[in-house]
Amino acid sequence: MKIFFDENMPFAREFFSDFGELTAFAGRTLTTEQVAEADVLLVRSITEVNQSLLAANNKLQFVGTATIGVDHIDQHYLRQRGINFSAAPGCNAISVAEYVLSSLVVLAERYQLVLQDLTVGIIGAGNTGSRLSEKLDAIGVNYLLCDPLLAQNDNDQREFVALEQALACDVISLHVPKTTSGDYPTYHLLNEQRLSQLSSKQILINACRGEVTDNQALLKMKQRGHGVKLVLDVWENEPQILTELISYCEITTAHIAGYSLEGKARGTEMLYQALSRLLNKPVEKSLTDFLPDSGISHIEINQGFDEILLNQLVKMVYDVRRDDALFRQQIGHQQETALAFDLLRKTYPARREFSSVNVSSNQQHQSAFAHRLGFGNLR
Ligand SMILES: NC(=O)C1=CN([C@@H]2O[C@H](COP(=O)(O)OP(=O)(O)OC[C@H]3O[C@@H](n4cnc5c(N)ncnc54)[C@H](O)[C@@H]3O)[C@@H](O)[C@H]2O)C=CC1
Numbered sequence: 232m233k234i235f236f237d238e239n240m241p242f243a244r245e246f247f248s249d250f251g252e253l254t255a256f257a258g259r260t261l262t263t264e265q266v267a268e269a270d271v272l273l274v275r276s277i278t279e280v281n282q283s284l285l286a287a288n289n290k291l292q293f294v295g296t297a298t299i300g301v302d303h304i305d306q307h308y309l310r311q312r313g314i315n316f317s318a319a320p321g322c323n324a325i326s327v328a329e330y331v332l333s334s335l336v337v338l339a340e341r342y343q344l345v346l347q348d349l350t351v352g353i354i355g356a357g358n359t360g361s362r363l364s365e366k367l368d369a370i371g372v373n374y375l376l377c378d379p380l381l382a383q384n385d386n387d388q389r390e391f392v393a394l395e396q397a398l399a400c401d402v403i404s405l406h407v408p409k410t411t412s413g414d415y416p417t418y419h420l421l422n423e424q425r426l427s428q429l430s431s432k433q434i435l436i437n438a439c440r441g442e443v444t445d446n447q448a449l450l451k452m453k454q455r456g457h458g459v460k461l462v463l464d465v466w467e468n469e470p471q472i473l474t475e476l477i478s479y480c481e482i483t484t485a486h487i488a489g490y491s492l493e494g495k496a497r498g499t500e501m502l503y504q505a506l507s508r509l510l511n512k513p514v515e516k517s518l519t520d521f522l523p524d525s526g527i528s529h530i531e532i533n534q535g536f537d538e539i540l541l542n543q544l545v546k547m548v549y550d551v552r553r554d555d556a557l558f559r560q561q562i563g564h565q566q567e568t569a570l571a572f573d574l575l576r577k578t579y580p581a582r583r584e585f586s587s588v589n590v591s592s593n594q595q596h597q598s599a600f601a602h603r604l605g606f607g608n609l610r
């Protein structure tokens with residue numbers, strides 16, 4: 232069996248070595264010819280899987296994407312061809328939530344905001360939005376959820392608000408898939424008209440897909456002096472992004488919100504599980520077999536939790552300013568934007584989830600707090 236996998240897929244060799252012959256490829260430049268002999272194709276978000284890519288292949292059995300987003304996959308075409316497909320829902324949702332939390336902590340310090348005085352409008356309350364809401368619950372920050380699709384689901388007992396209400400919150404955090412059809416398409420959900428209604432006091436965070444926000448409209452409003460604070464992890468037209476927008480962002484990164492080692496590797500693990508099921512093979516390997524120990528394994532706390540301690544704790548494990556600094560250093564300076572954007576992602580420095588660090592305290596409620604925030608949980 233010939234298995235082709237994206238070179239940026241951690242532990243692919245460890246998980247799939249028993250399945251057959253493995254070939255790594257560069258996701259951005261994969262060609263029809265390269266993939267012609269594949270029985271299994273394992274991609275990440277930068278590979279468009281469609282009729283054109285698969286035109287020369289008549290033996291493909293399985294396509295997997297080690298990502299949450301599936302907007303790069305023509306699932307209709309795969310169904311027509313009878314090719315099995317699996318994604319990795321939720322694989323890096325914790326990582327995205329920790330990115331947003333780190334951004335909030337950094338901005339709170341920068342502007343002397345008390346997080347508990349703010350309300351976060353979470354737009355899209357699936358895996359990433361839910362992981363974020365749990366972390367906000369843990370630190371006592373208010374939030375409103377907007378998800379018209381889940382609002383129609385009788386099994387979901389959470390309270391949902393209309394888009395307009397979520398857009399009026401102090402912080403807006405976007406967690407929707409990129410869609411162009413259906414009752415609630417998200418392409419340019421934040422279009423010029425909606426963006427124009429934001430106030431200068433608000434914070435807008437986009438860590439889902441760039442196309443959910445109209446980047447040209449954002450640039451225009453910032454050039455006119457609008458004060459809205461921007462945290463952008465994702466961009467329209469990646470990797471050829473609108474570089475003029477960078478200097479107007481408070482925090483800006485190269486689509487790495489989901490790039491904790493755990494998040495990326497969980498994606499690989501989920502595809503291993505899916506392929507094992509398809510081939511009726513036992514699932515014998517687990518992520519915990521391969522994850523290295525984290526740099527910090529244990530933090531002991533001897534004082535009460537307050538804003539300063541929360542700030543230190545979050546930033547000790549993941550400080551988003553590292554990724555922001557790397558981005559500003561590399562993009563638009565050293566080489567062509569698209570190459571620099573992809574290189575930043577390919578050479579992303581190790582980052583671990585809160586779960587890799589045990590936090591303990593002699594006061595039980597403090598340990599419980601850290602646990603709720605995601606520290607020291609199962610990997
Ligand atoms: N920046 C990054 O590194 C990452 C980005 N993502 C992106 O984030 C997206 C969301 O991820 P998950 O939460 O895990 O997906 P999910 O599928 O679990 O949840 C998405 C939610 O958005 C809701 N939704 C759809 N259209 C909506 C609309 N118009 N208004 C409000 N809600 C709407 C859906 O009902 C669903 O509950 C992914 O599709 C992916 O594109 C995901 C992981 C990492």
Ligand SMILES: O=C(O)C(=O)[C@H](O)COP(=O)(O)O
Pocket residue numbers: 239275276277297298299300301323486488489490
């Ligand atoms: O899971 C998703 O959806 C994401 O956005 C991933 O973090 C994207 O990572 P790559 O697949 O582009 O490496």
